[in-house]
Amino acid sequence: MLNLPEKHFCRIGSILDRVVVVAGLRERKKQHTRLALSWAAIRLVVERGLDGARIEDIADEAGVSVRTFRNYFPTKADAIAYRHKERTLRIAAALRDRPAGEPLWEALSQAVLARFALDAADAGGRGPDAEWTAGVRIMVAEPALQGALRRADAAAADALAAAVAERTGTDRDALYPRLVAAAVGAAVGVASEQWLRSDPPRPLGPLLAEALDLLSSGLEPPSSREDA
CATH class of the missing domain: 1.10.357.10 (Tetracycline Repressor, domain 2)
Incomplete structure (x- = not known):
């Protein structure tokens, strides 16, 4: 078993805390993007119909790229x-x-x-x-x-x-x-x-x-x- 000084444990704990915070922020950002895309899809399909609302339009409405849309959802x-x-x-x-x-x-x-x-x-x-x-x-x-x-x-x-x-x-x-x-x-x-x-x-x-x-x-x- 490693016998590390207390200061090393404090440093490791601080790093882990930062990792958790960053991971939490990243997940919240992903969730925000999912919801923005979902709302954009609903709004445009309600206004234009399913065929009239292109994936390109939905992505643009949500402020992301078509590639980002496809990373989150396979279809409208x-x-x-x-x-x-x-x-x-x-x-x-x-x-x-x-x-x-x-x-x-x-x-x-x-x-x-x-x-x-x-x-x-x-x-x-x-x-x-x-x-x-x-x-x-x-x-x-x-x-x-x-x-x-x-x-x-x-x-x-x-x-x-x-x-x-x-x-x-x-x-x-x-x-x-x-x-x-x-x-x-x-x-x-x-x-x-x-x-x-x-x-x-x-x-x-x-x-x-x-x-x-x-x-x-x-x-x-x-x-x-x-x-x-």
């Missing part, structure tokens, strides 16, 4: 689907940060609603907009996107199930955490569909809150809820 579809996956990863992380004694469904609702509120801010505070929602409706119906969206859904469900399992002391592959994750995913999907089809347009936040409240109450029929 993968860039678009990444936003959903990343959002659920953030929801899972937020769930882990909620107070330990908070009931599960309250913690889940707070994590989901907080993440979507931040998404709205990231999108420039875009409120209900008939032209935008019509474009999103067309985008998500694109057959060429379905495979990437399904892969993103699967990764999102797995991440959320893992967070639920940690909070409830169960195995991530057990029925309960996977069922909860699937239910939350369904609530988000149905609320988003309602948002896209509402005429006049409605804000997404209240629809999400209502959907999650219905889940937490055991999906009681509307008449039962009114009588309570």
Whole structure:
């Protein structure tokens, strides 16, 4: 065993700390680039359609090269689907940060609603907009996107199930955490569909809150809820 002076251990520790900081900064930069590309892909595809939004345009919109785009995403579809996956990863992380004694469904609702509120801010505070929602409706119906969206859904469900399992002391592959994750995913999907089809347009936040409240109450029929 090496018998190094204490000053050498301090120097090694300092170097390791700097390596960790640099690695963390590099990963944050990569994440920023992924999100910028994903948002750019969504914006341009909503505005121009899937065929009309070239990879060159998406890269330019995000301020990077086409080569950088291809380093992060193999296709436009993968860039678009990444936003959903990343959002659920953030929801899972937020769930882990909620107070330990908070009931599960309250913690889940707070994590989901907080993440979507931040998404709205990231999108420039875009409120209900008939032209935008019509474009999103067309985008998500694109057959060429379905495979990437399904892969993103699967990764999102797995991440959320893992967070639920940690909070409830169960195995991530057990029925309960996977069922909860699937239910939350369904609530988000149905609320988003309602948002896209509402005429006049409605804000997404209240629809999400209502959907999650219905889940937490055991999906009681509307008449039962009114009588309570």
